[in-house]
Amino acid sequence: MATAISANKAELIAIANAVASEKMIDKGIVIEAMEDAIQRAARARYGAENDIRAKLDPNSGDLRLWRVVEVVEQVDDYYKQIDLKGAEKLQKGAAIGDFIVDPLPPIEFGRIAAQAAKQVIFQKVRDAERDRQFDEFKDRQGEIITGVVKRVEFGHIVVDLGRAEGVIRRDQQIPREVVRVNDRIRSLILNVRRENRGPQIFLSRAHPDFMKKLFAQEVPEIYDGIIEIKAAARDPGSRAKIGVISHDSSIDPVGACVGMKGSRVQAVVQEMQGEKIDIIPWSPDTATFVVNALQPANVSRVVIDEEEDRIEVVVPDDQLSLAIGRRGQNVRLASQLTAKAIDILTEADASEKRQKEFVANSELFQNELDVDETLAQLLVAEGFGALEEVAYVELDELAAIEGFDEDLAQELQSRAQEALDRREQAARDERRALGVDDALAEMPYLTEAMLVTLGKAGIKTLDDLADLATDELVEKKRSEPRRRGDDTPRAAPKGGILAEYGLSDEQGNEIIMAARAHWFTDEEEPVAAEAGASEAEGEEA
16 A cells, blocks of 8 residues: 555656646746645545645655644634644644644545546646746847747738747738748747737837848847947838947948948848848937838938928939839838938929929018018028028127118018017917917916817816817828828828917927816815814804
């Protein structure tokens, strides 16, 4: 009998060791699962109301089983309590309030109990394995990993990563790439999420970071940090652009990425299924970087609109199609690379646009400043394009214009300020006609023109303004890059109500918090009133 018991003990420990080794989890977790299974089986045998504990020695396999009971003066629960007389038989010197141990004999596992114990152990081991997989991969996001294609389900590729499975969803695959079961495949660990069915490892072959990591593997200078990829944009399976910079003036970043006879870049191109890669020198100067990003097209000049966060690029007429690229691919990638919206204009388009702006600004000055056409055109030619510029520019700068003197400059500034006052008054009247409260005019940064825009959007009270989120108020409009003259219908760009006024997120936050201030004031007043009433009652008493 002793031999059989020893064999069972040895078998338990052997099973625990085998499971821990196979699933690559801690042996203690398997032992804990076995103890839990034995406890459940014992409760089924002796009664679920009992507080039963089990302890399995991880080295010898010895199993101890006991019941925990509380020593009380009068027993109410016979399963979990014991009187002092009964406690003395189990443990000498037991006192009321103590918890003592009542040893139990080993149990025989029936078929049902064994099956239940098996399920408990499997579940515990499965949970531990999932935790191990999540802990192993959660800090590896952004790494390239190699796996074997296990199966393809509904267009999604399931990849065997050795100790876990990953999935490349359809939108993260390279278009038209043919993948077969048992193919070895490299991909980027895009995201690792803990879900009910276990950790989900999402992989990608279409993300720009996949291309960056491939270059880091092929170009030692990138791996060592001498060359840095500052920006990347991809049209997966077709074309890509990367902006690179060298932190060592003796090393050409473009040449290092291309390699001898193109060997380095070709290795990346082959992994990305023939995707053409433009390697571009990165520059901190936005205009220079945009010119480089639009290669191979030649650019005549670049105009940056910082308020609108857009860039206007002028190209020769014969370079227009090259700058735009097939189906707009070149300008779209350049826009992604520079994180700017880019408008492509030909020389003729740019000239026509400048002429329209010149005429419009000239008419503005003629009407608002009450000056003749020649003087208005002279102001526009000197770079003035708005009344604010004339009203608030340094007087010396205005007087320095050829043919101007100080008296004329002062008169022009005076007329510009009067015109702005008229605009402000007209906007104020319109704002009041819309029913916008005067309280909104006290908010920081808000002009009467902005209040009119808010009124037209239905924002008429402090509460209306306070209910808005920052992006609803000031988020800048984003639209697809397009060239001048492109009349293709497309959705209007979305943005905040005051997007056209160029307010920053910080200013938007300040406006909204100022509008919410009265909420807290209103809450404090009733509290103060209650306190005053209590004091008055105390005095009367």
